[in-house]
Amino acid sequence: MDELLSEFLTETSENVSELDVELVQLEQNPNDQALLGNIFRLVHTIKGTCGFLGLPRLEAVAHASENVLGKIRDGSLEVSADAITLILESFDRIKWLLSSLEENEVEPEGDDQDLIDRLNLVAEGGTLDGGTAPADVAEPEPEPAEEPVALRPGEVSMEELERAFMEAPGPDDMPSDEPEAEAAEEAQAEEAVEPAPAPPEPKKEVAVSAPKDVAKQPDQDKQVRESAVANQTIRVNVDLLENLMTMVSELVLTRNQLMQISRNEKDSEFTVPLQRLSQVTSELQEGVMKTRMQPIGNAWSKLPRLVRDLSIDLSKKIDLQMLGADTELDRQVLELIKDPLTHMVRNSADHGIEDGPSRLAAGKSETGTVTLNAYHEGGHIIIEIKDDGKGLDPEKIKAKAVANGLVAESEADSLSEQQIQQFIFRAGFSTAAEVTSVSGRGVGMDVVRTNIEKIGGTIELKSVFGKGSTFIIKIPLTLAIVSALIVEAGGERFAIPQLSVVELVRASNNSEHKIEEVHGTPVLRLRNRLLPLVSLRRLLRLGDDEEETPTETFIVVLQIGTYSVGIMVDRVFDTEEIVVKPVAPILRNITLFSGNTILGDGSVIMILDPNGIAAASGELKMVDEEGQDTARHLTHRSDVSSLLLFRASGHSPKAVPLALVARLEEIDLTTVEYSEGRPLVQYRGQLMPLVAMDDDIKLETEGRQPVLVFTDNERSMGLIVDQIVDIVEDRINIEVRPDAPWLMGSAVIAGKATEVIDAGFYLTQAYGDWFGSADADSQEPTEPRRVLLVDDSAFFRNLIKPLLSVAGYDVTTVDHAEAALELCESGAEFDAIISDIEMPGIDGFELTRRLREIARWEDTPIIALSSHTGPRDLDRGREVGFTDYIAKLDRDALLETLAQTIDA
Amino acid sequence: MSDLPATQSTGQSMVALGELKQFVSIMIGKQLFGIPVLQVHDILGPQRITRIPLSPKEVAGSLNLRGRIVTAINIRSRLNMPPYEGDHEGMSVVVEDQGELYSLMVDSVGEVLSLDEAMFEQHPATLDGNIREVSTGIYRLDKSLLVVFDVRSLLRFQGEEAA
Incomplete structure (x- = not known):
């Protein structure tokens, strides 16, 4: 039976019973205004509820008796035995109607005009034919014979038809469609069987003959049915149930304690009774749990309406399917999941399901489907909320997660699709592009998740982009008793x-x-x-x-x-x-x-x-501090460079990034030749200029000399050093700025103050003097190409800038992306941009993404420089719009790429 | 305990009895404390206490009192006193606050004292902040002074050491 109807029946039966008693009291104390007021109120309630539920027959009777009671209350009518009798009779009629309603879920056919007429007569101050009424009252239930029926068998009253119509479209927004559907079917059936329109007249006639269906019902039968719902259902205070539950829980605990004791004492005489106790306790527990159980359909009751309204608001066609609505769960749990469920269905309908045209374009049927499915599975309830909409777009979520600072850009790449989808459960996360009246306000799945976790449940998400999403909620049947694994740690x-x-x-x-x-x-x-x-x-x-x-x-x-x-x-x-x-x-x-x-x-x-x-334990790793530490550690790691330590001219050790050094050679000094006073050596079929750290240094003429070979495309240069000391991995943190042009600065490397040399300076020396002009002629047009270099590390800026300058580029450097954006937006012109990836604030990916949004920079080559050059990084780089992706310190590749991309 | 300040409210002699209030007397270190008897639920001897990891330092753990879970509070920690070093095991006074039971672990529990309102006095201004914070005032007894605990504030230490 429909939940609402059965509640109504229970409540009204109670009220009517109460009314019986009170009316009799009223007859004895006609001046008890409080009593009268209460009676009036109860009748009024019944009338109102009937109207709400679309029960016109009941309503009419209740209304007529309310009229009489109203007159009595106003004092315009005396409390007379007749009046009371008549009201009692109307209550009996109400009871009878209720019992019929309980059996068939619809009001019985026929009307109560006769009774109503009499009630109205009394209300108007008339008197009844004293003979009949008291006789009726003697019977507790209405006399079938006096049942007022205006219809001949086979006819339908206007009222009846009207009622059928009212019920069919469902005047109330009931949870399940079933009762409505039934009612509709019934109505249709009625109409089909009895198509003849009812004669409009019959109401004025007085009962002639009893209709068979009413007449046939024996009194006893009625009595039984009358009480069926009311007596099988009692209203119990929820607190009482809760209390009962607590007591049972305690009982279970005590049982467990006893069991534990008996386990240690084998063959005790208590064993058998204890087993019995245990069993009874289990059954009791189960029974008490059942009192708290309600079908999950109760929590779904608002959803069909919600989805209907949504589909109109959003002009989408959405079909809501609800399976397993009768799956029962603890009412406490039910209360707690009501809101999350509503929220999720709303989400599915709003964000999940696409509008009709998009669906058709995607090759789906125009009508989207949201399916709710509930079922039991091993002590838990599983609720699935499934839609066949567009699914979750991992890229969009990832971008959003990065934008919201939930995850570092570099880390986002290494996340699996599932991990990315988990972001929607984070606070303040909404992928809805715009806020609709429905959802997208940024409070959402995180609250859902919190609520579900609060009751010991879990929520899982499966989504296939383009195909739809499924949320799977797993919740315990009840909150009160759970099965737990006992473990020990640290005693x-x-x-x-x-x-x-x-x-x-x-x-x-x-x-x-x-x-x-x-x-x-x-x-x-x-x-x-x-x-x-x-x-x-x-x-x-x-x-x-x-x-x-x-x-x-x-x-x-x-x-x-x-x-x-x-x-x-x-x-x-x-x-x-x-x-x-x-x-x-x-x-x-x-x-x-x-x-x-x-x-x-x-x-x-x-x-x-x-x-x-x-x-x-660091789910998704960057949530907690530990995760952040790891991230910080990683960035530090990326700053670590391999450095070549050597000695040359002077006592302090010198260092140069190993990556810049092509080879370490020892040259035979006898092979050194001179051209224009500068030393040269034949190296791999070419002439390689040798540059000393210091012009004062004179090369020996014999022996072997260590040389650091720097190469650039075809050209090589040898830097003469005294001794190659070591290769160390360290972070370069240049602390002292030098005056000497060949020095980048001093840094503590391997615990010693070390001069980091500017390889670029020597390259300039070698190429500027020897090959530079020739190169420039062949490679460069008259106007130098302008390049913007973005790198937060002074070291790399200093390293790359000379390199590029040497190669004939006009280089502008900035130390953070914000400055780069500012420059670009303020109208500066660059032929190419070289950007670091990891930078504080806006990183390289973001910078590129933003630049690409500006029309003027749409086609400008942007080259990424990074120490991360996994295939994933490359993909990512291309995605955001990098023209190319080059490992830091891969000088040759940089120059080559730069030349190619600018000319392309 | 230093000399008490002004005694303007104590003109009444001991003979004139005011309203009597009953307190469970407690010893912590050398100081006598009292808890209004109506707030006391139980007096317990040594109990098996389950440690609660990550809990504030004042929380000694929890214990089972006839099927109810009681949170044990170490009063010495609460008052920033050194741990108890006596030879006998401590005792506990179980109090109820907002429906929850707490077991206050103290050195020892003495008898119930009926004290005259007239002997009650506000804190001396110089009283140690630790104690001032958790008590309502002081009773002047014949041989000693009894500090009345305010159970509510005694149990309010959230955030101080919250893990």
């Missing part, structure tokens, strides 16, 4: 809700599963995947520096959404049914615990919150 026991536990793995050094470490982070190879591990002891800061690896570790594999993590624990006990109790307010801010409970042995134990663990 303390903890409970992990079984819901999140996927499996247990025993790892030891000589078993198939072994814990390995990646840079100090433990991981486990599990079925060809690396599972990140967290030590519970470390997570809870229980370890007292006992970092020695135990020979055997248990790993509880948790699945939290799409995130899997292994929790390393010392021991695993069994599972227990536990009653989740909230922790004391002062402990609520510890997100790792969802509650606490008392175990079978009477000890208190904390319940771990898998979601808290996921957050603490």
Whole structure:
């Protein structure tokens, strides 16, 4: 039966019973205004509800009796036995109508004009024919014989038809379509069978003969039906149920304690009764749980209307399908998921489903479908919200995530599509391009997720771009009792809700599963995947520096959404049914615990919150501080350069980036030749100029001399050094700015103050003097090409600028992307832009993306310089609009690319 | 305890009895404290306490009191006092605050004292802030002074050490 109708029946039956009693009291105390007021109110309520539900017959009767009561209340009518009798009779009629309604879900045919007429007569101050009325009252239910029927069999009253019409289109927005559909069908059937329009007259006639269907109903039968719904349903205060639930929970706990004791004492005489107790307790628990169960359809009741309105608002065709509406779950859970569900359906309809033309263009049917499906699965309820819309666009989400600073650009690339999709669950994340009245306000999935996680549920997302999205919500049947795995870490026991536990793995050094470490982070190879591990002891800061690896570790594999993590624990006990109790307010801010409970042995134990663990263990890695540290560490790493340390002219060690050095050679000084007073050596079939660090240095004529060979395209240059010391990896942090043009500056390298030489200076010397002009003639047009160099590192700016200058470019340098944008927007002209990728603030990708949006810079070659040159980086670079992507310090490639792209 | 300041409110002699209030007396270190008896739920001996990782330092853990979970508060930590070093095990006073039970771990619990309102006095201005913060005032007893704990503020330490 329709939920609303059955509620109405229960309520009205109660009210009518109450009215019976009160009316009799009124007859005895005609002047009790409070009583009268209450009676009036109850009747009025019944009338109002009937009107609302579209029950005209009931409404008419209630209305007529209300009239009489109204007169009595106004004092224009005396409380007389006749009047009371008549009102009681009308209540009896109401009861009879209710019972019929309960049986058929529609009002019985016929009308009550006779009764109403009499009521109206009384209301108008008339008197009844004293003989008949009291006689009627003697009978508790209306006499079938006096049932006023104006119709001959086979005819339908106007009222009846009207009612059928009113019911058919569903005047109320009921949750399930079924009752409406039924009503509609019935109405149709009625019309089909009895197509003849009703004669408009019959109402004035007085009953002639009883219709068969009414007359046939025996009184007893009526009595039974009258009470069927009302007596089988009682209204119980929710608090009472909650209380009952708590008591049962306690009982379960005590049962568990007893079981634990009896397990230790075999063959006790208590065993058998205890088993019985256990069984009864389980049944009791189940029974009490059932009292709290409600079909999930209740939470869906508003959705058809919502989707209908949405589809009109958004001019989309959306079909909402609801499966498994009768799946039952705890009403507390139900209340909590109502809003998230509504939100998600709204999302699906608004963001998910495309408009008609787009759907047709995508080769889908014009009508989009949103499917809700609920079913039980192993102690949980699974609710799926599926749409066949456009799915989630990973690129859009990624861009948004980066723009919102949820993830670093470089890291976003390494995320899987699934991980990217998870971003929609982050606070303030909405991919809706514009805010509609419906959604896109930036509060959304994060709230949904929080709400669902609050009740120990999980939400999962599967989306295929272009095909649609499916959200899968897994929630426990009830919140009160959960099954939990008891584990031990650092000498303390903890409970992990079984819901999140996927499996247990025993790892030891000589078993198939072994814990390995990646840079100090433990991981486990599990079925060809690396599972990140967290030590519970470390997570809870229980370890007292006992970092020695135990020979055997248990790993509880948790699945939290799409995130899997292994929790390393010392021991695993069994599972227990536990009653989740909230922790004391002062402990609520510890997100790792969802509650606490008392175990079978009477000890208190904390319940771990898998979601808290996921957050603490660094889901998506950049959430917590640890993640940020890693990121920072990585950027530092990228600054590290290999440096060649050498000695030449002077005592302080000198350094040059190794990447610039093509080869290290030792030349035989006897082979050195001179041209115009400058030393040259034949090197690989070419003449290579030798440049000394210092002009004063005179080369020996014999022996061997170490030389650093720098090459540029076909040309090479040898830098004469005294001694090659070492190659070190270090960060270059130039601290002292020099005056000498050949010096880039001084830096602490390998713990010593080291002069970092400017290779560019020597290149200029070699090429400027020797080949420069010739090159310029052949390569460069009269006007030098202008190049903008964007790099936050002074080192690279200083390194690259001379290189480019030497090659004949007019170079402008800026140290951050914002300045570059400013320049570009303010009308500066450049033939090419060279940009670093990792920069504070706007990075290279973003800079390029923004530049590409400006028409003037649409086609300007932009070359990325980066130390990251994986295939992924290259792809990414091309995507945002980089013309080319070159490894930092790959000088040849840079010059070559620059020349090619500018001339292209 | 230093000499008490002005005694303008104490003109009444001990003979004139005011309203009597009952307190459970508690010893922490050498100081006598009292908790209004109506707020006291239970007095417990040593209990098995479950540690709660990541909890504020004042929280000693939780324990099971006849099926209810009680949060144990270490009063010495709360008052920034050094840990108890006596030879007998401590005791606990269970109090209720906003529907939650808390077990206040103290050195020892003494008898219930009925004290005259007239002996009550505000804090001396020089009182140590740790104690001032968690008490309502002081009773002048014959041989010693009893500091009345304000249970609500005793339990309010969120954020200080919140993990």
